[in-house]
Each structure stands twice: as structure tokens, then as C-alpha cells.
Amino acid sequence: xxxxxxxxxSPADVSFEAERGRPLRGPLALHGVDLPCxxxxxxxxxxxxxxxxxxxxxxxxxxxxxARELAEGWRLACKAxxxxxxxxxxxxxxIPVLADDRPIPAGRRRxxxxxxxxxxxxxxxxxxxxxNGAVLGVxxxxxxxxxxxxxxxxxxxFALNSRALTERIRTFLGAMLGDLAGRNAGRVVEVAxxxxxxxxxxxxxxxxxxxxxxxxxxxxxxxxRFSAGALHWALPNETIVRFLPCLGGFVGSDIxxxxxxxxxxxxxxxxxxxxxxxxxxxxxxxxxxxxxASTAAGTAFEAGAIRQGMRAATGxxxxxxxxxxxxxxxxLGGGDxxxxxxxxxxxxxxxxxxxxxxNAKGRIVTGSRRFPLANGIELVQADIRELQLAKGxxxxxxxxxxxxxxxxxxxxxxLYLSGAFGNDVRPRSAIRIGLLEVPPDRVVVSGxxxxxxxxxxxxxxxxxxxxxxxxxxxxxxxxxxxxxxAKMSFPARRGED
Amino acid sequence: MQNKDMREEEMIDLKKLYDAxxxxxxxxxxxxxRQAIEAKCDPSxxxxxxxxxxxxxxxxxxxxxxxxxPEMLLSARAxxxxxxxxxxxxxxxxxxxxxxxxxxxxxxxxxxxxxxxxISMLEGAGxxxxxxxxxxxxxxxxxxxxxxxxxxxxxxxxxxxxxxAIKTTIxxxxxxxxxxxxxxxxxxxPVTKEYAKEVGADGYSVNASVAVSxxxxxxxxxxx
Numbered sequence: 001x002x003x004x005x006x007x008x009x010s011p012a013d014v015s016f017e018a019e020r021g022r023p024l025r026g027p028l029a030l031h032g033v034d035l036p037c038x039x040x041x042x043x044x045x046x047x048x049x050x051x052x053x054x055x056x057x058x059x060x061x062x063x064x065x066x067a068r069e070l071a072e073g074w075r076l077a078c079k080a081x082x083x084x085x086x087x088x089x090x091x092x093x094x095i096p097v098l099a100d101d102r103p104i105p106a107g108r109r110r111x112x113x114x115x116x117x118x119x120x121x122x123x124x125x126x127x128x129x130x131x132n133g134a135v136l137g138v139x140x141x142x143x144x145x146x147x148x149x150x151x152x153x154x155x156x157x158f159a160l161n162s163r164a165l166t167e168r169i170r171t172f173l174g175a176m177l178g179d180l181a182g183r184n185a186g187r188v189v190e191v192a193x194x195x196x197x198x199x200x201x202x203x204x205x206x207x208x209x210x211x212x213x214x215x216x217x218x219x220x221x222x223x224x225r226f227s228a229g230a231l232h233w234a235l236p237n238e239t240i241v242r243f244l245p246c247l248g249g250f251v252g253s254d255i256x257x258x259x260x261x262x263x264x265x266x267x268x269x270x271x272x273x274x275x276x277x278x279x280x281x282x283x284x285x286x287x288x289x290x291x292x293a294s295t296a297a298g299t300a301f302e303a304g305a306i307r308q309g310m311r312a313a314t315g316x317x318x319x320x321x322x323x324x325x326x327x328x329x330x331x332l333g334g335g336d337x338x339x340x341x342x343x344x345x346x347x348x349x350x351x352x353x354x355x356x357x358x359n360a361k362g363r364i365v366t367g368s369r370r371f372p373l374a375n376g377i378e379l380v381q382a383d384i385r386e387l388q389l390a391k392g393x394x395x396x397x398x399x400x401x402x403x404x405x406x407x408x409x410x411x412x413x414x415l416y417l418s419g420a421f422g423n424d425v426r427p428r429s430a431i432r433i434g435l436l437e438v439p440p441d442r443v444v445v446s447g448x449x450x451x452x453x454x455x456x457x458x459x460x461x462x463x464x465x466x467x468x469x470x471x472x473x474x475x476x477x478x479x480x481x482x483x484x485x486a487k488m489s490f491p492a493r494r495g496e497d
Numbered sequence: 498m499q500n501k502d503m504r505e506e507e508m509i510d511l512k513k514l515y516d517a518x519x520x521x522x523x524x525x526x527x528x529x530x531r532q533a534i535e536a537k538c539d540p541s542x543x544x545x546x547x548x549x550x551x552x553x554x555x556x557x558x559x560x561x562x563x564x565x566x567p568e569m570l571l572s573a574r575a576x577x578x579x580x581x582x583x584x585x586x587x588x589x590x591x592x593x594x595x596x597x598x599x600x601x602x603x604x605x606x607x608x609x610x611x612x613x614x615x616i617s618m619l620e621g622a623g624x625x626x627x628x629x630x631x632x633x634x635x636x637x638x639x640x641x642x643x644x645x646x647x648x649x650x651x652x653x654x655x656x657x658x659x660x661x662a663i664k665t666t667i668x669x670x671x672x673x674x675x676x677x678x679x680x681x682x683x684x685x686x687p688v689t690k691e692y693a694k695e696v697g698a699d700g701y702s703v704n705a706s707v708a709v710s711x712x713x714x715x716x717x718x719x720x721x
């Protein structure tokens with residue numbers, strides 16, 4: 001007989017049981033607690049508060065929290081273990097997940113299909129009629145792997161010693177898709193999944209060791225097929241489940257699907273796709289040739305790197321505008337802000353650059369060295385530096401890809417912004433801070449291109465004709481470092497030196 | 498020309514060098530250093546009296562969050578321009594470096610910039626530094642220890658997945674029988690003081706500027 005305790009979360013008022021002595025971070029992550037550094041106790045970003053019951057402070061709690069905070073009941077979720085019945089204060093966050101409702105060209109396929117965008121942070125799945133691409137159902141969810149870290153490298157590290165992530169994602173998706181298909185399950189003929197190389201390897205059970213050190217080159221990048229029966233999914237045994245192929249390095253099939261979705265290779269004109277999600281992938285090319293690369297963008301815009309940063313969820317400042325001499329902040333879900341998300345950070349810095357509170361070198365020039373926004377939410381100097389590192393990497397990545405392709409930003413007809421973060425961010429602000437170096441009229445905010453492209457691939461009569469797609473390792477380009485450093489600074493105000 | 502006038506001229510020149518390094522102005526830094534050499538300034542005086550204090554100020558500005566990576570790199574470039582002209586003269590005059598350091602990013606890791614900043618700050622403090630590069634195998638570290646006989650070995654890792662290579666390298670240095678000939682300093686974003694203790698390193702530095710004081714402490718050099 002298991003000795004279990006019950007955990008109740010406030011204010012969401014959900015409860016779950018846990019075996020005494022077991023770590024709580026897994027279920028807590030699934031209920032919305034961010035684990036920015038993946039449970040390494042390095043960031044303090046996972047704090048929760050004990051309202052009733054006991055959680056004895058751990059060594060790490062004592063190192064990370066002040067005596068007063070400990071007395072008030074604050075603990076780090078990543079190290080908490082079930083001890084007694086407890087009531088924990090956890091800001092239950094609803095995270096809007098990007099799905100897709102743009103129409104698909106009709107083909108000759110019949111039956112139902114399921115397209116799944118397995119994002120590092122969020123998963124979006126749609127049940128479609130293969131004859132016309134009509135969406136019959138949608139499910140979205142937080143990727144349960146976030147318990148092992150917000151970034152893919154934390155998960156790679158975990159998976160070096162454990163198959164748990166593979167089992168967990170297969171089980172999770174099985175339940176999610178079985179629920180999505182519902183009484184239509186018998187008509188599902190194919191499931192297509194897309195995601196970055198780490199998502200691909202974890203789902204398919206491929207050894208992640210090659211991804212854990214330079215040159216980060218796995219030899220198993222191809223499409224993998226399973227039968228729903230072999231995966232024990234609640235779909236017909238013979239339903240095909242395929243994880244689409246990776247493009248190279250960490251760039252996966254979600255970018256392939258994105259390239260298809262925006263028709264990057266439609267003609268000789270040069271176009272770019274920038275996915276401002278967790279891994280910052282970029283594709284540049286035309287009908288003849290496409291280059292892809294990934295930069296490490298994600299964690300700079302989420303908790304762990306930005307002091308009061310959080311995911312784009314309820315309570316996050318997502319927009320910052322100037323009205324006369326005042327700042328006006330928009331908060332997701334309304335109410336008082338509890339933090340700031342990526343799009344808010346970019347807006348805030350764009351505003352700061354325009355008002356002169358932040359100079360082109362990234363220095364907050366006001367005496368306090370803080371940039372207050374609303375309700376005690378502010379950016380500090382270190383936050384600006386983190387942003388400079390992330391946006392420098394992306395801007396340099398785009399610059400290097402263009403250079404390797406043999407063109408410049410002026411040659412770009414269109415720059416498609418995709419990914420959850422790419423859809424929240426204001427193009428003008430991204431341009432103002434130098435993250436995107438193109439005129440505003442060339443930027444097209446494109447929604448969930450991974451999901452849309454996957455649906456197109458599912459419904460297509462035959463595989464689309466694609467240009468040669470080559471993966472570029474930015475670290476191996478001798479000019480990357482110089483471009484990275486140069487693009488850390490911000491564009492000056494007009495009229496400034 | 499009187500000696501006094503010449504010394505005043507020197508002093509003015511060297512303030513220009515100090516400012517050039519602080520402002521990241523490599524062109525001026527090189528020009529002024531040339532003038533100083535022509536005026537027969539003592540090279541080790543230029544290094545100790547001007548270059549090292551300038552880089553120490555750069556380090557302070559970095560720790561104060563005034564300077565960021567681009568400013569550090571520009572100042573480093575200006576400093577290196579001066580150092581390249583002065584170093585050969587120093588060796589001829591029998592000058593000794595503050596200490597000898599070899600440094601590299603560990604096997605499996607390609608990150609560069611942080612390590613390069615550490616190298617610049619150490620050189621700016623008068624250390625003789627050999628850069629082993631990135632993705633450096635333990636054998637390469639060991640060979641360099643035998644060849645260069647450094648006082649300090651620096652190791653950098655920027656990913657949690659490549660951090661274990663620090664331990665592997667230290668263990669290999671131990672197994673090769675050269676561990677007690679050197680002091681080992683580690684650094685990089687995921688590296689912590691606790692991890693340094695865990696893997697048997699002698700020291701840890703949180704950034705390039707702190708690396709200088711850690712290095713000096715390791716060699717028992719008085720700190721200002």
C-alpha cells in the first residue's frame with residue numbers, strides 16, 4: 001500500500017496525489033510551474049509558496065532564499081519532495097498555444113489525418129479531413145518534457161542516462177491524440193509529427209549522445225515510421241505514425257514544414273523564415289537553394305535569463321507603449337502583471353531606446369540603472385545584456401546565412417516570422433532593437449507555420465518539389481563571432497551618432 | 498631637449514594610450530605606443546604603469562555593468578595592439594610576465610568569446626597566455642602543460658552537457674602525473690564554485706575580470 005500525500009494548488013484549486021518522499025517537480029511543472037534551468041537549482045525561477053502543510057527547507061532552499069522568504073513559506077519547486085499534505089500557492093497560468101486555421105489546397109487523399117507540432121515548450125495537434133484540410137478538432141498542451149528543462153540541452157543531458165523522456169512523450173501524445181480523434185479514431189489513416197532534432201530523437205528513441213557535444217551532428221536525421229499499434233496508441237493498429245526528417249544539426253522538420261507552409265522556394269526571389277521559438281531557427285533561400293541554421297534564442301526571453309521574465313501566459317506584460325510621457329503596459333489575461341514575456345521585453349527595450357532611457361550600447365542611463373514598467377515589474381541592466389546576447393545571435397545568424405547564400409538583407413523580398421514568440425513580437429519593435437534588419441513592410445507574421453506545413457504535407461498527393469536545403473553550422477563560420485559581437489549593440493536613434 | 502621636458506611629453510603620451518585602451522581605439526593605441534617606444538620609454542613601465550591599469554579599469558567598468566562584451570573586445574584589441582609592439586622589447590630587456598597561463602575550451606564545446614575575454618584580461622594584467630583554442634582534448638592540455646610549463650591551466654565550458662569534459666580533463670591531468678605542477682581555474686556560464694570543488698579545480702571565476710584576481714591569488718601575488 002503506497003503512502004501518499006495530497007497536494008492542492010491554489011488559486012487554481014486542483015489537487016493531485018504524490019507518494020511520500022517522491023520529487024514534486026514533475027507534477028508541479030505540468031501544472032504551470034516554470035523550471036527554467038531544468039531542476040539544476042541554478043536559477044531560483046521555480047519558486048512556490050507553502051500555504052498549509054510542511055515542506056522542510058532543503059539545502060538548496062537555504063542557499064537560494066532569504067531567511068524571511070523561507071519563513072514566509074517560499075520553496076524551490078525543483079527540489080521539493082512530498083512530505084505531508086500541503087496546499088501550495090502556484091500561479092496557475094493558461095498559456096495560449098498557437099494552432100492554425102488557414103485553408104489547405106485540396107488533393108486526392110481520403111480519410112482523416114493528424115498533424116502534430118511537437119514544440120520544445122508547447123505541442124499543438126489538429127485532426128483534419130485529408131480531402132480538403134478542414135480542421136475537425138484541436139488539442140494544445142504544454143510539452144511534459146519541460147520538467148527536465150525549458151531548453152533542449154537540459155533534456156539531452158537527461159536523456160543521456162534515461163529512456164524516460166521517450167516513454168513519457170509517446171504516452172503523452174498517445175493520450176492527447178486519442179482524445180483528439182475521439183469517436184473518429186477509426187478513420188485516422190496517418191499521423192505526421194514535426195519538431196526539432198531533439199524532439200525527433202526523443203520521440204523516436206534515437207541516441208542523443210551525438211547532440212551533446214561538438215560537432216552536434218547526429219547520423220539519424222531521417223524520417224522515422226511507426227504503426228499506432230506498436231506505440232500502443234488508441235488509433236487503428238495500422239495507422240501510420242511518421243516523424244518527418246530533420247534538416248541538419250538541431251534544425252528539424254518543423255522548419256521543413258515551415259518552409260513548405262510559406263512556400264519559401266516559390267520562385268527566384270529571396271525569402272527568409274525566422275522561427276523565434278525556443279531555438280531560433282532561420283531559413284534563407286529561393287527556388288534553387290535554401291540554407292538553414294539554428295541560434296540559441298529561447299531562454300533569453302523567458303524566466304531564468306530575464307530576472308522577472310516568464311512565458312507568454314496569464315500575468316505577463318506582453319506589450320509596452322508610450323503615451324505622452326507615460327508607459328502603458330498590456331498584460332495577458334488582464335489584471336496586475338506578475339512578470340514580463342519575450343514580446344514585452346522587446347517592446348520595452350524598443351521604447352527605452354526611443355525615450356533615451358537605454359543607449360545604443362545597451363546601458364540603462366537613468367540613475368537607478370533600472371527600467372521600471374508597471375507594478376514593480378522592471379528591467380535591470382543584466383536583463384538588457386541578456387537580450388543583447390540573444391538578439392545579437394539571431395541577427396548575426398541571419399547576416400551569416402545571407403552572406404553564405406551570396407546576398408544581403410536588402411535582397412529579401414519577404415521575411416516570415418513564425419513560432420509562438422514570433423507571433424507575439426511586434427515587428428516594428430524587433431526592427432527597432434536590431435533583431436531583424438529589414439524594412440517593416442517586408443515582415444509577414446505567419447502563425448504556426450510548422451503546423452500548417454505539416455497539414456499541407458499530409459494532404460498532398462505527392463511529396464512537394466523542394467530546393468536543396470543545406471544546414472549551416474554557424475559556429476564553424478569564421479565571421480560569425482565578429483558579426484555576433486557587432487550586432488549586440490542597438491541601432492542608434494535617428495540623429496544620434 | 499631637457500630630461501624634464503621629455504618626461505612630461507612621455508606622461509602626456511601615455512595618458513593618450515590609457516584613454517585609447519579605455520575607448521577601444523586600436524589605431525591611437527598603436528600610434529601612441531610607437532611614439533613611446535621612439536621616445537625610449539621603458540617598455541615594462543608602459544605596461545605596468547599604463548596598460549595594466551587601463552585594463553583593470555576596463556574590468557571594473559565591466560563588473561559595474563557599464564561595459565559589455567563589445568566594449569571589452571574593442572578595448573582588448575587596443576591593448577593587444579600596444580602589447581604586440583612592447584612584448585619583444587620586454588623580452589630583450591629580460592622582463593618577466595606576471596605568470597604563465599594556458600587556456601582552452603574543453604572537448605566537445607565550441608564557445609569562444611568568453612574564453613577570449615579571459616585571455617585579454619589576463620594579458621592586460623601582464624600574464625603570458627597561450628590559447629589552446631576550442632574543442633580541446635585532454636591530451637592537448639597535458640602536452641601543453643609539459644611544453645609550456647604554465648603556472649595556471651584555464652578551462653572553459655558553456656553548456657551543461659559539455660561541463661563533464663572539465664572533470665575528464667582534470668582526471669586525465671592527474672593520471673598523467675602533472676596535476677601538482679599547475680593550478681587549475683575553470684569558468685563558463687553553467688560552471689559554479691560548488692562544481693569547481695566537486696571536480697577538484699583550484700579556482701573558479703565568474704567572469705573575465707574576476708579571473709585576473711583569481712589568477713593573482715593563485716600565484717600569491719599582492720592584489721591592489
